[in-house]
Amino acid sequence: MKQIFSGVFESNGKIFTKNLVQGKQVYGETHVQENSVEYREWVPWRSKLGAGIKNGLKQLPLKEGNNVLYLGSAEGTTPSHISDIIGSEGILFGVDVAEKVMRKFIELCEKRTNMLPLLSDAGRPENYAKDLEGIEIDLLYQDISQKNQAEIFNKNASLFLKKGKSGVIAIKAKSISQSEKPEKIFAEEKKELEKQFKVLQQVNLAPFEKHHCIFLCEKK
Template identity: 45%
Template sequence: MGFGISKITDGVYSVGNSIATQNLAPGKSVYGEQLFKYGGKEYRFWDPSRSKVGAAIKKGMANMAFGSGSKILYLGAAEGTTISHMSDIVGADGVIFGVDISARSMRKFIYLCEERPNIVPILADANSPMTYKEQLGGFTIDAIVQDVSQKNQAEILMRNCHAYLKAGGFAYLSLKVRSISSTDPVAVVVEEEAKKLEKEFEITEIINLEPYEKDHAMIVGKRK
């Protein structure tokens, strides 16, 4: 490589104008992303246009409450693009529980889990968090990422936080504004959704995800 690599935060690296994670499954690309080696280790470029968490990091998200050994609940796993990078970040001592209601997405997601033993696939409705209590195995959850694009996005996050998030843990609401209102200004919707969380969370930052995601924001909160 013709340029260096520097650490942004635990498990995430800056490489030129890009970001990357150290590959937990060397030789394996998840969604066509480029792999590269540096200092005897293999890394994966993280495409922020394919991942809202990646977009938030690229836009300077300051509160990264997940690192080596973290226990993460991810709502809206889909086929696991973002979760694969978070799997790299939490490492072999961490675990990510990926919840999705789509059986079709889950079939593809399970293939990823077979290569990454720190990911637990859960076919369930994130609106009903108690239905997957047993799958979480009694783990204390350090952070929850809510990436389910429904009108009640904030409520889904709150339900899961009430059930599983530790005191002082962080919540990440990946807000798709147009799932809530097709006409209201983005800033108005984001402010209203953030207010829903304020009773139980200290809102630490709100990040507009453009140009990587149109009409999206990442709302980050620390549980009181």
């Protein structure tokens, strides 16, 4: 295993995180043992952040002990890898509006005690501001299919992210418009993000996800 980012490893073209909860799979991923350490494969076909890493993300602004606000946590596939990286000293707050996926996420939070569920609309961050009181967020991450993706991200950033902290957002062009070219939509979303962030990198996610990109940002 070769370390490529803090807590992220590569072997034979595949990426891995160290399993925080020994012996437990989250989404059917393969486990590999090396020198008594259990690694979980991070499947880029199942995780946009995994796809971003495979496609050349230059930095992953995450390390042990970090606090993460994750918008669109769904059943916890990508959150589980972030949970591996931040370890037991960090916390991931997972926001999702859908009760069905939140039920699964809560089950996962029972096993991964560094993740906390927030059933809420990410477009109304004031509704969970009390839950985050006194917590310094190191990374704001978003993956939700809405028309105003960058606007939701900015709203959350203005409440919870200090200057110099990091943001990563996955943009799904087809949720914004079925007819516009994805490149045009990405450029418009980037402009919206630049109201609050310095955009450091844009990574397209094909072939893992069509018409998607990830923006790596730093709060201004």
